[in-house]
Amino acid sequence: MSSLPILVLNSGSSSIKFAMYQADYGERTKIFEGAVDGIGTDNGKFWINDATGQKLVDQTPHLPNRSVAFSLVEKTLHSGQFPAPKAIGHRMVCGGPTVLENQLITPALIDEMEKYTAFAPLHTPIAVYIMRESLRLFPGVPNFVCLDSYFHRTMPEVVTHMPIPEEYSAMGVRRFGAHGISYESIVYQLQPTVPEKLIVAHLGNGASISAIRKGACVDTSMGLTPTGGIISGTRTGDIDPGVLLFILRKIAETASDASEAADKLETVASKKAGLLGVSDLSNDMRDLREAIGKGNAKARLAVDKFVWTIQKWIGGYVAELGGLDMLVFTGGIGENDIACRAEVCTGLEALGIVIDPERNNVRGEATISADTSRVEIRVIPPAEDLIIVNHVVRLLGD
Template sequence: MDLLNPANAEPDDEPISGRERLILALNSGSSSLKFGVYRVTFDHVLRLISGEAQALDTQAGRFDAIDAQHQPLVGHSVPMITMKHALHEIERLLEQTGLQPLDGIGHRVVHGGPAFRQPCRINLQVLEQLQQVIDFAPLHTPMALSVIEETSRHFPEVAQVMCFDTGFHAQMPAVARVLALPKELCMQGVQRYGFHGLSCESIVRRFGASLPERLIIAHLGNGASITAVRAGQSVDTSMGLTPSGGMIMSTRSGDLDPGVLIYLIRQKGLDVTAVEALVDRQSGLLGISGLSADMRTLKIAATTEADARLAIEMFCYSAYKQIAAMIAVLGGIDTLVFTGGIGENDAAVRAQICEGLAWIGLSLDSTLNQLGSDLISTSESICAVRVFASQEDEEIARHTWQLIT
């Protein structure tokens, strides 16, 4: 199957705006590797393939890919699939579909610390600097570095680019960015960074000329955050120094009284490793329910398990509490967008969150909500409520095109 004829190379004197590039976007998570292959020009991004290696290093591992028409290209279980194996599968898929040679590879990197906020070309110096800020995102950065190292082996001649999830929030005002800690710590990079920036960027791009002045983006998935956007600029967001802060998530606690951690260290004898595991891997929906981090599993169990019901209620409560705070930041709201795995696919969660915001005059159309339509609010609602798919990988492809072209 030849999805792209790479023989159509552009002449050297072709204007930059007309240059077409074949880009592989890689989006590594703590236990998954999403990918997309795109044909990119100055003003257009066309997805040719998208896929995911799921549940890495577990018996539930899978590798799936679809083409531009959403027809399956591959889909099978791969127990204990590793990141290295997943990249082999991607390389094989590129060969089978004739999508070679690649012009660039773009990587989502969750946190680049204070030094890296905007997309950059990857070189040895950049990687060495990124190694020094792993502690800002210990769940994600080691995986991203492993993927970059492995792709360098698979595609040694291909330019590679890093795109940072913190970039969208880089211009947040000091009142939102500065933490209430001694000033010298802020000068050392201890501040609010915010995350899901590539997702937010894709939502803003989706609106185009119809971008609302006061927009709130609820990115709800395994990781979850709420972001206030004024005229296309992030002015506040729920996550903080690391992706562990903000609202309740699948396995992450979200915001905690700092005294809780001090108590656990002093009275329970927990060390740094144990506290990190507790906050990032054992808390959130999993910790509350004692059953699962997966919202789908909890909804099935909620009919008989009180703790499963409580976990769902707390997740929704946490979300509409954060949204209400962002409404205060913006001085009102024009549009609320749900995105992310839960935000895009779980009508019941959207309904419960919106019910918690009914006091402002927000009104949901239950039929449109169940259908997952783009617009799910009623005509009487004080603000529009929309469901948009997060398109992080397309943003990665765009940034990569810009840097290699």
């Protein structure tokens, strides 16, 4: 294999991230990366950096919808300024109960995955749209789907099976998990000495935790959708179902029909809850830290609840794993919020988790455990694009 440019497309609810890698004889070299951010807002951004971080494109376009956003990406990639991709890898949160493996994308496969939009309602619609457009705009170029849920496929049935009537389980309702490509990238980066008992906390606007034994996932906090688990920037995390029923009944008093009521409830649970809902201020940890510094009690409560929830999951996973060798923080908050890491670890000393304040005073990759800590504590940025490239190369070979 020689000269194989691979394009990675990673879509979110309001962004499209992309990167180009050169894959040669086991080597992976990043050529450039970029994103369109702020889709559907007044703060649109479009940027591309080369492998050294130098700006190649830096614009603030109007991005009213995903069509305009992806058209901007496509036209730039077809401008002749960048190498044409010979394969394309797409990140997908969950393909539903019938699509569990990373594989070649066909129109029929996209139709099948679209049936399960409710399993990742903030991500699947834009992901399937971009897949269809990619097949149309890059004719003859093989496209592959890489699933977050793929990493979690090793979880046992006692973890994946939901405590619901069988008729709904038969519809595919189960724990799928998310952030799997991020977790897979941490395991990949820890090679060849992956600890036997590992917990990874992916903390960002979307946040989750996974328990990993010998490199394989045994449990993860997110459930059927990314709304479950620990609280996130705008998501409830796990919550008493009675709370949602109460809110639904209140919404139903003014909704025109059941569908409208369900849509409004989804907005409450996925876009107005979490850090934003508790603080009544922001879903951005940086804003909350600033507000805490000014004595904002609601911001303090939101962050405390975030930390408290993470600690509970860590404690449960230590019990599930029968101990712990390493705790890894990753994601935007995990990498950059020094105070959050300290707050999470404080109080977990009985589990052998002891953080070193001086070593923790860093952003980016580091080992931050104290010499007295039985558990190694590390900060490792995820490498999701690299994992997608590796899967694309493998699938091309298959």
